[in-house]
Amino acid sequence: MANDMRIDLNFVDHPKVKRLIRKAGYEAFYGLLRIFSVAGKMYTKGIFKGCTVDDIEDFADWHGTPGLLVEIMIEVGLMVHGEDGYAIHDWDQHQPWIYYSDVRSEQAKKAIETRWRREKNSQIDTSNTVSIRSEYGENTNSNTPLPSPSPSPSPSPSPSPSPSQNIQEKIPYAVIIEYLNEKAGTKYKVIQSVKNQINARFSEGFTVEDFKAVIDKKVADWKDTEWEKYLRPSTLFIPSKFDAYLNENISIKKHSGSKEAYRVDMSGYETL
Known part of the structure; x- marks a missing residue:
């Protein structure tokens, strides 16, 4: 709980404060300071949850017309009434020291x-x-041999990076994706899912040249055909097809793109 309340030097000249004094007198101004004080001690978020109008005017030590002080404070914008009850308007801005206590x-x-x-x-x-x-x-002053101090435990060596970590650091992901974009006219980025697929193929023993060979073959195979939409990492580098793509005998020659002119097994692609 905060032990003090911080008042802006221009507080007394604030338009809302002036209107409060004009409409309800200087006792209302005194009551406002008392309400601030009670909020700082008991309702640090500026919300008088569960409090009635009478409770708030008791906090203010108000002796005027019952209900008038709260009514005018709401009217001039010093207080609001919402679902959680009555609250001081912008309390977190005017009293951040208390609000964030x-x-x-x-x-x-x-x-x-x-x-x-x-x-x-x-x-x-x-x-x-x-x-x-x-x-x-x-x-020190006896002939008894000095005891050997207990050996300090040697610091555990920092774990060496695993082979898979070393492999990942050396894989030229950007080179492979840039090659695909250049050949297929695409704009794929090196995102994590793409890295995962490339890394998995490298862990199986494939090389950069293998990736380029697959890209060359499938670009020659699918470019400017209805299968061109499958010139993407998720299809080209798929584990169940990558080795087959690599070993396909495809002449670097464009075809009409019709199913009659070229037959290809596309089972499973629509679910990728």
Whole structure:
């Protein structure tokens, strides 16, 4: 909970405040400050949930006509009434110090916990050092051989990158996709799903030249035909077809594109 309330230097000259004083007197201005104070202590979000008009005017120590103060505060725009009840208008902007006090409190708690853990770890290290010094000190003036200090555990070596990580780092994804775009006239990008397919084929032993060969063959096979829409990574690099595409004997020659002029097994493509 915040212990203070911060008022803008121009607050007393704000048009809403002036209208409040004009319509309800200076007692209303005093009441407004009391309402702000109660909100800072009990309703930090500026919402008087469950409070009635009488409750709010009690907070203000209002002695005028019952209901008038709240009515005028709503009229001039200092207060609103919504589903959650009465609330101070723009409270988070006018009193951010109070509004976000719970956030600061949580951040402070985490900072204290972090500092406590560091101090605790530091104390453990210090106590171990004192214990070793004490043990050595007792044997300094005697003929008893000094005990060997317990070996400090060697730091675990950083794990070496796995072979698959090394392979992924060396795969020229951009080279393959740029080659496809150049040959097929497409504009595919190197997104993660494309990387996954290319990486899977590399892990099976295929090379960049194999990818280029597949692209060349299928561009020659499908370009300017009804199958041209399948000149895409998800079709060309599919695991069940890639090896077959690579080993196809296709002459680099365009055809009419009709099913009669060229037969191709397209089973399964529509579900890709």
